[in-house]
Each structure stands twice: as C-alpha cells, then as structure tokens.
Amino acid sequence: MEKHGPETYGELNADVYDEWHDIDPTEAVRFLAELIKEGPAGPVLELAVGTGRVTIPLAAEGVDLRGVDASEAMVARMRAKPGGDQIPVTIGDMADVDPGTDDQFAMVFVVFSTFFFLMSQEEQVRCFDNVARRLLPGGRFVLECPMPDVARYDRRQRVEAHQVGLEHVRLTAVRHDPVEQRFEGHHVLITNDGIRLAPAFMRYAWPSELDLMARLAGLKFSGRWGGWHGEKFSGEGNYVTVYEKPAAPVS
Template sequence: MEKHGAETYGELNADVYDEWHDIDPTDAVAFLAQLVEEGPAGPVLELAVGTGRVTIPLAAEGIDLRGVDASEAMVARMRAKPGGDRIPVTIGDMADVDPGTDDRFAMVFVVFSTFFFLMTQEEQVRCFANAARRLLPGGRFVLECPTPDVARYDREQRVEAHQVGVDHVRLTTVRHDPVGQRFLGQHVLITNNGIRLAPAFMRYAWPSELDLMARLAGLESVGRWGGWRGEPFTGEGNYVTVYEKPATPAS
C-alpha cells in the first residue's frame, strides 16, 4: 500500500469505471432531490464526484451542484459528458471536504462504496467532521455504503469471476484484513493482449461505527434505509444513511 493514495483508484480505473460499474442512478437522484427540496436553501456538494454518474442528472434537476475528487482522470471523464463541464469540481481529498470556496451547503453526499476508500478511521472521522462544518443548519450528510460481508472470505481471501468470454476474463481478487477492517482488492482483466490490474482498497466501517462518527461531528441521525427507494434496512447489501446538522447547537 506504500504507493496507494487518495487518487489511485480513479487514476487507474477512470477509462473503465462506467463500463464496469453500470449502475442506474435514477433512484439515487430522486431520493437526493427530495432531500434538497425539504432542506435549507443552498448549494449541494458531492464528495468523490467521479465520472458524474449521480451529479450530472442531479444538476439537470436544477440543483446547484459542486464536487470534490482526488482523481483528475475521473473528473476529465465527467467533463467530457453532456452537462459535466458545467459542474465546478475541486481536485482534492474528500476527507478534507474542501470545495475551494467559503460556501456552506444544504447537503453533502457520497455514494456507492466510495466513503470506504478513506483508508483509516482517522480519515473517516475527519471527513464527517469537515462535512458537518460545511453544512448549513438543518443540512444533511448522506452516505451510501455496503454492509461488510466478511463471511464471504475463506481464510480471509476471495476470488470472483465477473466476466468470462472467448478472449477475456475479468476477476476481482481480495484479501481481508479483519484487524484493520480493510479489503485489499484488485480488478484483474486478462486478455490475449496481456493483463491489466486496477487496485481497489478500502477500509470498511459498520453502521454503528458511522453513527458514532456522526455523533462526534455533532450530527443527528435522520434514518437508515436499505436502498434509495426507502426500503427497510435488513443488515445486508448497500444502505443509505442520512444525518442532519441541528438547527441549533446542542447545549
């Protein structure tokens, strides 16, 4: 991990990210747009904006969107898409939650499993604190995270085949570090032309741990759901959590 940084995942995955993670953003956009309508007036900030999968359609709803991302390559892919060049993006570590302005935000959000790309508990706590600091009173911090499924790992490792074709195989290989709460993974694409590696390292946190980070940052829990459609959270799969900055500080 000595050569791994905040920008590593994006720089090595930007050209295949949309193809390998083809996820319909419709439900996420509807959920987030409803929160914006209910909350205080102000701009919205996405952490790890990536290729704009959620940000571009959300901005098309008339919402004032800003973004932060550590990877210039990912942002370049976003800016090449229709509407992507109109969204201001600051290149930086999402743990710092620094959009390069003095604005305060009605909502800060991070989707998919990206929050877990912060590789230490300290970085994750700092992200919560900085997000809370940049929120308006009544503003929301929204996270989509996967529930850690450590039972999938045999002797703390796993290999999974995603595609098998006549001329290619795409795998993921992962080692689990239960002490550091880390998944150290590689996307592996094997073709007749050679082998491509794209690392994906993350530090997972349990839902209760996220709640504690929120409390330390002065945020209150609004709710947790099993998806963007408001499904009940059953402790499996991806889930959505909403925290709120109190309108008045706690005494």
Template sequence: MEPYGPETYGELNADVYDEWHDLDPTDAVRFLGELIEDGPAGPVLELAVGTGRVTIPLAARGVDLHGVDASEAMVARMRAKPGGGRIPVTIGDMADVAPDTDARFAMVFVVFSTFFFLMTQDEQVRCFANAARRLLPGGRFVLECPMPDVGRYQRGQRVEAHHVGLDHVRLTAVRHDPVEQRLSGHHVLISDQGIRLAPAFMRYAWPAELDLMARLAGLELRGRWGGWRREPFRGEGDYVTVYEKPETPAAS
C-alpha cells in the same frame, strides 16, 4: 500497497470505470432530489464526484451542484460528458470536504461505497467532522454504504469471477484484514491483449461505527434505508444513511 493515495483508484480506473460499474442513477437522483427539496436552501456538494454518474443528472434538475475528487482523470471523464463541463469541481482529498472554499452546503453526499476509500478510521472521522462544519443548520450528510460481509472471506481472502467471455475474464482478488477492517484488492482483466490490474483498497465500517462518527461531529441520524427506494434496512447489501445537522447546537 505503497504508494496508494486518495487519487490512485481514479487515476488507474477512470478509463474503465463506467464500463465496469454500469449502474442506473435514477433512484439515487430521485432520493437526493426529494431530500434537497425538503431541506434548507443552498448549494449541494458531492464528495468523490468521479465520472458524474449521479452528479450530472442531479445538476440537470436545477440543483446548484459542486464536486470534489482526488483524480483528475475521473473528473476529465465527467467533463467530457454532456452537462459535465458546467459543474465546478475541486481536485482534492474528499476528507477535506471543500478545501478551496468557505461555502456552506444544504447537503453533502457520497455514493457507491466511495466513502470507504478513506483508508483509516482517522480519515473517516475527519471527513465527518469537515462535512458537519460545512453544512448549513438542517443540512444533511448522505452516504451510500455496503454492509460489511466478512463471511465472504475464507482464510482472509476471496477470488470472484464477475464476467467470463470468449476472449476475456474479469475477476476480483481481495485480501481481508479484520483488525484494520481493510480490504485490499484488484480488479483483474485477463484478455488476449494481456493482463490488466486495477487496484481498489477500502476500509469498511459498521453502521454503529458510522453513527458514532456522526455523533462526534455533532450530526444526528435522520434515517437509514435498505436502498435509494427507501426499502427497510435489514442489515445486508447496500444501504443509505442520512445524517442531519441540528438547527441549534446541542447543549454541552
């Protein structure tokens, strides 16, 4: 697995990321926009801004948006898109949240399971703590998460075909470590041009574990839904969690 750092995923996947993850950002942008209107006034920060799938349309609504990403290649893709060049982005580890500024934010958010690219519990706890420190009173920390589905892995592994065409096949091959709660995998593209590997390593966490990280950081659970349309959370699939920084610190 070495060397695999915060920038590795983006540096090795930037040129195919939008093609392989063609997700409609409309519902996420609407949800986040409503949350911004309901919260304190101030700038908004996206962790792991990537190619700007959510960042660019949210900024187009007039949001004072900033980003952090470890991958220069991903950010270059964003800046090449209309509107992407106007969004200030810091190159750095998202666990540091905002390493180049003392600014405080009305909202910090991270979408599409990217929070779990922080590979240890310590890094995830550190991200929560830094997000809480950067939030204004009443500010929100928003995460889009996949519900862990460990039953998918037989003998600690899984191979799945995502696309089969006449001239190519795209697979994922994943190993599961239940002790470290870690998924170590590759997207595998087999075509007449050869074989391409795109690694993706994650450390998943259960909702209750995330709630504890939030509590340690001084954040409170505001709500959890089964998606950006505020569907009821039923403990499966992708879900959205919102934590809030109290207006006044809790008594010790």
C-alpha cells in the same frame, strides 16, 4: 500500499469505471432531489464526484451542485459528458471537504462505496468533522455504503469471477484484514493482449461506527434505508444513511 493515495483508484480505473460499474442513477437522483427540497436553501456538494454518474443528472434537475474528487482522470471523464463541464469540481482529498470556496451547503453526499476509500478511521472521522463544519443548520449528510460481508472470505481472502468470455476474464482478488477492517484487492482483467490490474483498497465501517462518527461531529441520525427506494434496511447490500446538522449542538 506505500504508493497508494486518494487519487490512485480513479487514476487507474477512469477509462473502465463506467463500463465496470454500469449502475442506473435514477432512484438515487430522485431520493436526493426530494431530500434537497425538504432542507435549507443552498448549494449541494458531492464528495468523490467520479465520472458524474449521479452529479450530472442531479444538476439537470436544477440543483446547484459542486464537487470534490482526488482523480483528475475521473473528472476529465465527467467533463467530457453532456453537462459535465458545467459543474465546478475541485481536485482534492474528499476527507478535507474543500470545494475551494467558503460556501456552506444544504447537503453533502457520497455514493456507492466511495466513503470507504478513506483508508483509516482517522480519515473517516476527519471527513465527518469537515462535513459538519460545512453544512448549514438543517443540512444533511447522505452516505450510500455497502454492508460489510466478511463471511464471504475464506481464510481472509476471496477470488471471484465477474465476467467470462471467449477472449477475456474479469476477476476480483481480495484479502481481508479484520483487525484494520480493510479489504485490499484488485480487479484483474485477463485478455489475449495481457493482464490489467486495477487496485481497489477500502477501509469498511459498520453502521454503528458511522453513527458514532456522526455524533462526535455534532450530527444527528435522521434515517437509514436498504437502498434508494426507501426500503427497510435488512443488514445486507448497499444502504443509505442520512445525518442532519441540528440548529443547536447535539448533546
């Protein structure tokens, strides 16, 4: 952990990220594009743009997109894809919400489980504060987060096999710290050529905790769904939450 920073995950996972997380962005792009049409006019900022899984197709819809990411390796992967080199990206900590300009945004969003890569409550609160500062009145902050499933961990740990082939095995090995609300783990790829470790450390937050962070930042709760299809939130799996910056401060 002493060498772990905001860029660590991306720098060590960029070359396998798209293969290991092959997730169709279609519904996320549709959801975000429709929400953008309902909000104020202005550019849109994605935190932790990664390899451009959502950024590139959303920009193709005509959205004026900017990005922030801590990992130069992940951004290089995005820029190598068709359309990826047309999206301005600043290398930096997403908690700073600093795209390198003074722009105010109609929307700021972060997808998958990436918000939880901010490793302390302080960093997560700072991110909310900076998002609120950057949003236009009526602008939205959209987060996709996994619901913490702490029941999966036996004696605060879990090993799970994701792929098993004739010449490779891919596992995850995770330890759970319920006091700090942290998962500290590795993707472990074992092949005939050796062993590869890809660390993934997260600080999870419960939906009610996120709602409090938003309120402290002056944002109001707008809605929560069980996914990008707009289904009812069941308390399981990945869910989507929308917060809005009101014209007047939240009381």
